[in-house]
Structures are given as C-alpha cells and as structure tokens.
Amino acid sequence: MPNTFGKGMDAIESPPDQLIQDARERGKITAYIVAARDPATSLEYIVKILNEKQPVVIGMGWPTWRKLGRGHFLSKQTARDGYAHAVTLVGYKCETGQLEDTRFIFKNSCGVSWGMAGYGIATYEYLINNLGSAVYLDSTSI
Numbered sequence: 723m724p725n726t727f728g729k730g731m732d733a734i735e736s737p738p739d740q741l742i743q744d745a746r747e748r749g750k751i752t753a754y755i756v757a758a759r760d761p762a763t764s765l766e767y768i769v770k771i772l773n774e775k776q777p778v779v780i781g782m783g784w785p786t787w788r789k790l791g792r793g794h795f796l797s798k799q800t801a802r803d804g805y806a807h808a809v810t811l812v813g814y815k816c817e818t819g820q821l822e823d824t825r826f827i828f829k830n831s832c833g834v835s836w837g838m839a840g841y842g843i844a845t846y847e848y849l850i851n852n853l854g855s856a857v858y859l860d861s862t863s864i
Contacts, residue, residue, distance in 0.1 A: 727808075729799045735779070750861065751860070751861045752859070752860050753857050753858075753859055754857065754858055754859075754860060755855065755856070755857055756768060756778065756855075756856035756857065760825070761850050761851075762821075762850060763851065764853060764856055765846060765849060765850070765853070766821065768780075768811060768856055769814065769821065769824070771858050772811060772813060772814055775828075776858050776859070776860070777810050777811060777812050777859075778810070778811045778856055778857070778858045779808060779809075779810050779811075779856070779857045779858075779859075780810075780811055780828075780849075780853060780855065780856045781855045782806060782807065782808075782809070782844070782848075782849065782852045782853050782854055783801025783802070783805065783806055783810050783851075783852035784801055784802060784806060784807035784852075785799035785800060785801055785802060786802045789802075794830075794836065794838055794841070794842035794850040795839075795842065795843050796843065796844040796845065796852075797844075797845045797847065797848050798847070798848070799811075801833045801851075805821055808831070809828040809829060809830050809831070809842070809844075810828060810829045811827070811828050812828065812829055812841075813826075813827040814826045821846060822846050822847075823841050823846065824846045825843050825844070825846070826843065826844045826846070826849060827841060827842075827843055828841065828842050828843075828844060829841055830842055840860030850863060
C-alpha cells in the first residue's frame, strides 16, 4: 500500500473489484493480539512469533525527529508525549542470547529513503519503555 501520510483517506485508491474477489478466494487472514501482562512478557512472545517467521505489527512511542535525527536506531531516545507510530517487526539479532540484549529489526512505512532502505532497529530497552500494542497475522488457505 503506498504511503499517503498527510494526504487524507481520500488519497487511498480502492483496489479493483477483481483483485478483491481473487483475495477472498485465495485465503483467510486472522489477526491475533499479543496479549501479555507487561512489555517484557510481550517481547518474549514476540520473539517466539518472529522465530516462526511471522512478522509482528507494533505500535510504539516515537521520538521527535530532533531526537531521532537522521538515524534509524531507537535506543535511549525519549518518545514524544502522546505520539505513537506503527512499524512491522521482521526479525531480531541477539549476540549474547539474553533477551535484554536483543535488537529488533523493523520495517517503517516511510519508504526506502528512510533508515536502512526503509528498515530500522529498536533495542529491547527502547521497546520495554515504549511498546504499545502488538498484532500478528496468520493466513490460511481456503
């Protein structure tokens, strides 16, 4: 889906009817909320989902552009009060095996000119302090 940030809902074109019909015949997608008692447990669940090669869409607090700068690495920045952003976690790296040392790889919606060709990294510490909701999608053939 193209990024239409700032253009309003009317800027999003409806897909052709045939494409919608083909999608309905192809499969079913179910969204599951990652429900946990705290962010640390949510991140444990998210790692398990990523290990199954399933991306996870998260909402998280997002810093101002001044705090983020031209970077793509979220670590010690403070999120802007009352402001959040959704990204898709697609993987992670952890060289020590300790969850607290994990760096999560995410795809941003800003396009390939942002970050590392549209991707960024968020540390475990950043997500512990700024993670909101998390959802993963499961598809089944009909």
